[in-house]
Amino acid sequence: MxxxxxxxxxxxxxxxxxxxxxxxxxxxxxxxxxxxxxxxxxxxxxxxxxxxxxxxxxxxxxxxxxxxxxxxxxxxxxxxxxxxxxxxxxxxxxxxxxxxxxxxxxxxxxxxxxxxxxxxxxxxxxxxxxxxxxxxxxxxxxxxxxxxxxxxxxxxxxxxxxxxxxxHGGPACAAPDVEPARRARVTGTRRAPGDLADVLGQDLPRLALEIAAAGGHHLLFTGPPGAGKTMLASRLPGILPDLTEAEAVEVTAVHSVAGTFDPGGGLVTRPPYEDPHHTATPAAVVGGGSGLPRPGAASRAHRGVLFLDEAPEFSARVLETLRQPLEHGELVIHRSGGTARFPARFQLVIAANPCPCGMGSGKGLECVCTPMAKRRYLSRLSGPLLDRVDLQVEVEAVGRAGMRGERGESSAAVAARVAAARAAARARLAGTPWTVNAEAPGPWLRERLRPRWSVMRDVDRALDAGALSLRGADRVLRLAYTVADLAGRDEPTAGDVGQALALRTGRAA
Missing domain, CATH: 3.30.230.10 (Ribosomal Protein S5; domain 2)
Structure with missing residues (x-):
């Protein structure tokens, strides 16, 4: 033997x-x-x-x-x-x-x-x-x-x-003459993002995009077809900073398990971008499969951007399964073959039309949808899901003046401000497990701001009126810190909190 x-x-x-x-x-x-x-x-x-x-x-x-x-x-x-x-x-x-x-x-x-x-x-x-x-x-x-x-x-x-x-010391074998096996060609995993200067007009959505990049916040764009929602979302990875070495290894490992990693380019050093189609199944988005599950789009977007275009068209099961990663930054998937954990700390960007026909924004004179159809359409985005989205901004159609106007700032210029804001946040969060404002828990931020609580008066009024949940108030506070970081201030002012509240509730002017 x-x-x-x-x-x-x-x-x-x-x-x-x-x-x-x-x-x-x-x-x-x-x-x-x-x-x-x-x-x-x-x-x-x-x-x-x-x-x-x-x-x-x-x-x-x-x-x-x-x-x-x-x-x-x-x-x-x-x-x-x-x-x-x-x-x-x-x-x-x-x-x-x-x-x-x-x-x-x-x-x-x-x-x-x-x-x-x-x-x-x-x-x-x-x-x-x-x-x-x-x-x-x-x-x-x-x-x-x-x-x-x-x-x-x-x-x-x-x-x-x-x-x-x-x-291993065995005999020289007369093996058949075979070509070395090659990896299957990997495509679509590292698309170069377009330049933000290509976006015409849209000052407020561009500001929201910059704030989202600086603080790691989730973002909702609503507006008519052709207003630029998809273009804006696709520019977000281009203004995010490079991944750290530890993040690059983590992201590369996810893509290696998923089979979407091309080793010819080395480690994945740029934030990934995933935009699944609205017909995607829950297993395709959050991961799954028979036996032990494979990572889905949410995990492949780890440390990057997950974009859901035409979000109300996604099934309710897909949208609601995103609650866990939005809250905890990881997915725990149970199958008969065992339990698998995948990291999923991504930035969620949602784009939605205001109604089924898409023309219900502004005065809505061309809209043919009934009030019931509008409510049913937008109700597909549940309250608990939207409560986890920090920025909620309306993207209006660009008119003739915007089309002929000057080009906006480039992605490189915005990325420089984002990098400076993130450096300020890292300095403030030094010694904690968090690196961006969106990860900082509400109690920690509230305790830090307690000596200057008067700057939160607008948030207090929104809480009293029932227009904001406690979780929503914490997210406004996180946004306010990001606004302050972009402005070069150590602590948010009442104006920063007011702007954050307006961007959170979709009432920004």
Whole structure:
């Protein structure tokens, strides 16, 4: 009886867990048993591994083979365990003889011809291995650029199983001549945002966009078709600052698991932008799938912007599932295969028409909708959801004067002010878990402003009149601090609070 051991990594959400892969070869009735809570794709690895070994020119061990994935209580899924299972079996058969195989992590899917195929989630898997003390990692050649992004990892790439066998002291195999597997081409994950100077007129919406960028606030645009709501929203990533190194690693890990990361460009250093269609399902927006879930658009927008165009057309289930990430910055998804956590601290931008025909803004003379149809249309955006949106601004149609007017400020000019405002907020929030005003809790801000509570008189009147909830009052206070940061003031004035209240309630002049 022989035993071969190596290591792999199981992902649960973005959390990686090192798995010990043990292969026992016993002199008994030949067979292949895989234990340790594998899913269907992983259970099929028995046939892929056997075919790959034979294609490599090696003899398949004619014994009873039992492969255990430890810890056995942790659910495992996907085809990334194929290479580790093959190496463990060959080590048990005395083919792979290099010492220390139990401290080497092997990641990769095997083709029937012995070629190594790239897999999803290499970045978080390698990061988890290094954090657990496993620095030596073998991955498919196509995954080497992504795996090499992890500091401290000693990454080796291989094209075929024959390369891995030779790497670990096995015989030189007459492997078939195959082309290295390539990653599927990734498109649409890093679109360059347009320039804010392209937006004509719209002084108030532009101001709201700048405030949203400076403080990390959520934003609602309402207005007729063609007024520029989508154009404004698409310019928001262009005025946001670059991601920090820690944020870049976190965002890149999400996109790696989602399969939308192109390692050729390095870490994702710019805030991502996601704009799902209104026919998207809840699983597509917040994540899901059979077994263990995959990240959806909300998680792919982590540290960036999630834009919902024609928001009332989204299903109520999709809109209401966004409450959790808006409040807590993460998504917890429960499925039969386990529970996965994905970060989802994004800025939500909602665009909506004032009514089904879209012409109900201003005087609304061309609107053909009944009052009941208008109420039913806008009621699709529930009160609890809108209460979590800090800025609510009407975007009016641009007239002839606006079309012929001078171009507004560029994204670069606005981004400089946003960066300065964010630096001021970070200085104020130093020593706390928060980095932008939108993350600061109301009690902390209220306590800080208590000696100057008279500046909140407009908010007090709105609370007394029932026009504002307590959560809404806290969000007005966060907005006021952002307005003050953009103006270069340490603390908000009564005017800052008044402007924040107007932008919050949609009554800005």
């Amino acid at each position: 022989s035993l071969g051991t190596t290591a792999a990594v199981a992902l649960v959400g973005l959390a990686g867990h090192v798995v010990e892969v043990q292969a026992q070869l016993a002199y008994s009735v030949p067979g292949f048993t895989l234990v340790g809570l594998p899913d269907t794709a992983l259970s099929e690895s028995r046939d892929r591994v056997r075919a790959a070994v034979l294609s490599t020119g090696l003899a398949w061990p004619n014994r009873k083979i039992t492969v255990n994935l430890s810890p056995a209580s942790l659910p495992k899924h996907g085809s990334a365990f194929d290479l580790a299972i093959a190496v463990a079996v060959l080590a048990g058969a005395g083919v792979a003889t290099a010492p220390g195989l139990d401290r080497v992590v092997h990641l990769g899917e095997l083709g029937l011809d012995g070629r190594l195929q790239p897999v999803r989630g290499v970045l978080p898997m390698v990061a988890a291995a290094v954090a657990a003390g496993y620095r030596d990692v073998v991955v498919p050649t196509a995954d080497v650029p992504e795996a090499s992004l992890v500091p401290g990892a000693r990454v080796r790439g291989a094209t075929t199983l024959a390369d891995v066998v030779t790497m």
